[in-house]
Amino acid sequence: MKYVSGPYFEPDFDPVLDRFGTPGVVIDNETREDCTLVKVDSVNRDGVLLEMVQMLTDLDLVISKTYISSDGGWLMDVFHVTDQIGRKLTDPSLPDFIQQALVPFHRPGNGPSPRFTTCLGNVVGPGGPDVSDCASLEFTVHDRPGLLSSITQVLVDQGCHVASGQAWTHSGRAAGVLYVTTTAADAAALHPSRWARIERLVNAVVDARENVSGERRWVCMSAPVQGRVHTERRLHQLMHDDRDYEHGPAPTPVDEEHFAMGDRAATTALSALRALVAETRVTIDNWEEKGYAIVKMTSRDRPKLLFDTVCALTDMQYVVFHATAGSQGPLAIQEYYIRHKDGRTVDSNSERQKVSRCLVAAVERRASNVRL
Structure with a gap:
């Protein structure tokens, strides 16, 4: 990917742009016959790429291809999307929803948040479904049969109702986020003193398995709050x-020919054959001249893959300056030009190994999950 120079913004003007700059959103149904192009240009700020990908994912849209450029103070991103059954986007309210959701002063606590009904009938807003009125139970523990059933039974015994939640397993570990409410007649049941009691009871249930030397676990019950972290990002x-990425062999380097050949139709059949047995592969190199680390990934294509990858990079404190993502048949190909927030690239071999392992784990976690 060639370096793309972004426009220069005087630093003294950045706070004004952050306050008054409204993202430009274009829904283009003319350029491509097979998909809609969602084009976003906006003042660049910390975390905005993840917010865009998260929002498009929550809207039940399928992202088939992505081009990202955000050098300088401005970003210009293009997403090729369809709904879940392959149709273009035709709802005229969608551009306005995306604009409002990306403007900082439309966030929770700063006026009403926009809401939107997806093609699957789900009502969503920034950050996903509203769970601000729910208490939250989070846990990480060694996975075992019946674990989730035991935890939810504790909540039922304490007069609680699990409104929603998810649990993931990976490398023998389990993590879960459960959103808990009570009936109106029992509203006092979740007084802060009860949260600590429920947390102790869940800890006891988690500890009731056979003793394992060095067993680690974590359980936390918290009060209802506004603006919770997106559930799937929180699971990541x-x-x-919990360091689930430490297990297993080191990731295999990518096959560079996939990046050299791009989307040539002649390679699709070969790529499809390889994807049948594809493992997630990662290669990280440094581009010293431009000061980027270049992350190349190949894996089996699936829904929400882009969200999982961007989520992992963001939570490891890496900033994506340029990226492309697409597929060759069932094989997903992603390439990211990144720097750490402190300006470093991925300098040491140990750091490259850690970042590679974390990306592979982020891709694989979603394979086994429970939604309540």
């Missing part, structure tokens, strides 16, 4: 903090 964070 929990499993990363």
Whole structure:
């Protein structure tokens, strides 16, 4: 990918742009016959790429290809999307929804948040479904049969109702986020003193398995709050903090021919055959001249893959300056030009190994998950 120079913005003007700059959103149904192009140009700020990918994912859209450029103070991103059954986007309210959702002063606590009904009938807004009125139970623990059933039974015994939640497993570890409510007649049941009690009871259930030397676990019950972290991003964070990425062999380097050949139709059949047995592969190199680390990934293509990858890079404190993502048949190909927030690239071999392992784990975690 060639270096793309972004426009220069005087630093003194950045706070004004952050306050008054409204993202430009174009829904283009003319350029491509097979998909809609969602084009976003906006003042660049920390975390905005993940917010865009997260939003498009929550809208039940399929992202088939992506081009990202955000050098300088401005970003210009293009997403090739369809709905879940392959149709273009035709809802006239969608551009306005995306604009409002990306403007900082439309966030929770700063006025009403925009809402949108997806093609699958789900009502979503920034950050996904609203769970601000729910308490939250989070846990990471060694996985075992019946674990989730035991935890939810504790909540039921304490007069709680699990409104929604998800649990993931990977490398023998389990992580979960459960959103908990009570009936109106029992509203006092979740007084702060009860949260600590429920946390102790869940800890006891988690500890009731056979003793394992060095067993680690973490359980936290928290009060309802506004603006919770997106549930699936929180699951990534929990499993990363639990170090699920440390297990297994080091990732295999990518096959460079996929990046050299691009989308040539002649390679599609070969790529499809390889993807049948494809493992997630990662190669990280440094482009010293431009000060980037170049991350190349290949894996089996699937929904929400872009979200999982961008989520992992963001939570490891890496900033994506340029990127392309697409597929050759069932094989997904991603390439990212990144720097750490402190300006470093991925300098040491140990750091490259850690970043590679974390990306592979982020791709693989979603393979086994439970939604409540």
